[in-house]
Structures are given as C-alpha cells and as structure tokens.
Amino acid sequence: MRLPLVIGLAAVAGIAAGLAVVYVRGGADGNVGPVASGDCSAAVEAASLLKPLVKGEVAGFQIADRPVSLSHLAFQKGDGTAASLADFGGKTVLLNLWATWCVPCRREMPALDRLAESEAGADFAVVPVSIDTQDPGKPKAFLEQIGVKALPLFADPTTKIFSSLKSEAMAVGLPTTVLIDGKGCALGVMSGPAEWDSDDAKTLITAARKGA
Secondary structure, three states, rough: OOOOOOHHHHHOOOOOOOOOOEOOOOOOOOOOOOOOOOOOHHHHHHOOOHHHHOOHOEEEEEEEEOOOOOOOEEEEEOOEEEEEEEHOOOEEEEEEEEEOOHHHHHHHHHHHHHHHHOOOOEEEEEEEEEEOOOOOOOOHHHHHOOOOOOOEEEEOOHHHHHHHHHHHOOOOOOOOOEEEEEEEEEEEEEOOOOOOOHHHHHHHHHHHHHHH
C-alpha cells in the first residue's frame, strides 16, 4: 500500500504561492533508482508506533505503511561533490526538499535551522535538499540571507530526488519532508510546511530516534 496522496492537488496548483504547499512537476523518467524494500520491514512497525504523536504542528504527517528504503537517494554537497542518504547511515534523518521559489519552503527554513541547531548530533541530522534548477547560487544566497546557523547546503538541480519520491507517492509538491530511520527506511512524510522546531515535531522526531 502506498503512502496516501494529498487530495485535490489539481484544484490548488494555480493558487498563490503563499498556500501551504507549492506543487511542482517531475518527469516519470527522472528516478534516481528503484526504491527497494531492503530490510525495511521493521520500519513499518516502528512507524506505526508514532501514530499517537501525529498531532498539532505535525498533524499532517503521513505514517509509512509499507517498507521503503531511501538510502540510494543522491544529491550534491554545497561544493558540488556527490552525496547520498547512505552517507547518514546510523542517523535518523529529516530529509527536506525545497526550492527558493517556493514561499512555504522559505517560511519553514528558519524552523528547520533551529531544529538542526538544537537537535542535530551523532544520531540525528536535518538534510535540506534544494531542487532549484536555474541559478545554482540562489539556494546558498538565500540561506546566507536568512542567517542560518546549522543547516548544511545540499542540492539536486536535476530534481531526480523529487521524481524518485514522486514515483512512490511520497512527494506531491514542495516542501516535502521525509522522516527516515537509521537504516535509511522511510517512517513517514509531510506534504507541506510545518513548525519543525515545535514541541509536537520534536516529540515525534525524538520517538523516531529512540526507535532507530
């Protein structure tokens, strides 16, 4: 069974960018690679234990109901060198797909930065990946403009990371944020912005970290 899709996407695609989710198009041939179940069966059970914590600021978080490994998802570091989620093995990861043209993405970035500053460590990482396709300097300039203290710069100008998640019904627009366990297995996804440094979000993430 796939993660649930957000209802009524077509109806909101042309509405002003200030809405909760900004929708983007991704080609069906843009997959990074096959999304395999790997050894992620246990992650489905672990994800189900998070259900009581899906409320308040993270009420829109969709719990994973099938095993999906995301370790292969690839992107670039700020210096242009290759990176992937496999580099974060052993850590619970909050993967955030964003773009500078996405107003809700820009609005939630400070909260992600505060989360990274207060919570990132040996067992947890916030991994924001820009999918800007035009000027490669825009994401860096934006993060500098808002004065981020802890968020790293990652990018995928090919947007293949978005297309890969979209093909598995795990990405319908921006921002898209996926909570991933220490083995690279999806625990759930949020379509749209959230206050990621709120008590509700931190409680959800802490529970995921304990289960990693």
